[in-house]
Amino acid sequence: MTKSTDLLPEGLEDCLPVSSARITTAMRACLDVLDGHGYDRVRPPLLEFEGSLASRMAANSGGVQTRRMFRFVDPVSLRTLALRSDITPQIGRIAATSMKEAVRPLRLAYCGDTVLIKASQLDPARERLQLGAELIGADTIEAASEIVTLAIEAMKAAGMIGISVDFTMPDLVDTLAAQDLSLDPDTIEAIRRELDTKDAGGLKQVGGAAYLPLLYAAGPFDEALTKLRELDAGGALATRLDGLEEIAERVGDTARLTLDPTERYGFEYQSWFGFTLYAEGQRSAAGRGGTYLIGGSEEAATGFTLYLDRLAEVAPQPDALQTVYLPLGHDADAAAKLRADGARTIAQLSVDEDTSALGCTHVLDQGAVKPL
Secondary structure, eight states: OOOGGGOOOTTOOOOOHHHHHHHHHHHHHHHHHHHHTTOEEOOOOSEEEHHHHHHSEEOTTOSSOGGGSOEEEOTTTOSEEEEOSOSHHHHHHHHHTTTTTSOSSEEEEEEEEEEOSSOOSSOOOSEEEEEEEEEESOOSHHHHHHHHHHHHHHHHHTTOOSOEEEEEOTTHHHHHHTTOTTOOHHHHHHHHHHHHTTOHHHHHHTTOGGGHHHHTSOEEHHHHHHHHHHHOTTOTTHHHHHHHHHHHHHHTTSSEEEEOTTOOTTOSSOOSOEEEEEOTTOSSOSEEEEEEEETTTTEEEEEEEEEHHHHHHHSOOOOOOOEEEEOTTOOHHHHHHHHHTTOEEEEOOSTTOOTTTTTOOEEEETTEEEEO
């Protein structure tokens, strides 16, 4: 019987050997891809001052919401600390402070845990392992294309198949509303809210009837882009739509592309371009990315985050390594060479061990490896 003291909080769980092996293999594969493209890994701390985390992402929606983070008072500084819910703001801080003199464009990679006070019903996990890349100091089609294609390559290296990318335009409403001076800020926010819920009736009721066609300009990329161009009579979206089309051309047939121009969930601080990543067999998003401004320095950046534990749920199990049983009194040098060559070893500790139950496939016998 499980004791109450053995239970974990809601939304948290242990990662056992099989899952851990998948996560570790996927992590190594993804980081190798990022390193191969010139992204240097950094490791920011798990917690920071709340104000720093809250101020590093500039967005009309308010940027990073610290109310979703665990917060407490630092007994040393007496200031409020927060456990990170997203690593990207920390990369922004590093770029704006410790590496502000580094040559641009600056390419940084990261991998680490994040936590939330409360998760959503659709995604109840409150702890996530994030892995990602940030391209800082460039707000161009080339930069956005590099980030999208890099994310796809990393997912494929982790064993993902059936990858699809859903493009979005986080500042769409603001861009269109700037052409209509009759809309006040409250109406604009109401329009955003109704578009988020895909509520046609609600959109009419709040005075956003002109935005109704946006609800239907979603789907396969080419079709949705054509609909948006037809709706953009004034040309307010022309440069953005041209940019999306060029990014899509760079992606080519490496992933299935869709477009949902009004989607904002998960894009709290992105600016003109955002995207969500999916893979075959996954029920929820595998990652997200897009363009944004770093608060304080106002420097442009583009990046993506993969939820590594989600990827590992459908990633293939790593190939089993040869596991060699080392009897008492074995040759230590021979065992060290086996490990250097990629084998696993398990040393005997008592005379009554069951080698099969321990997962051993071979045994070191008189300096030679023999199958069990």
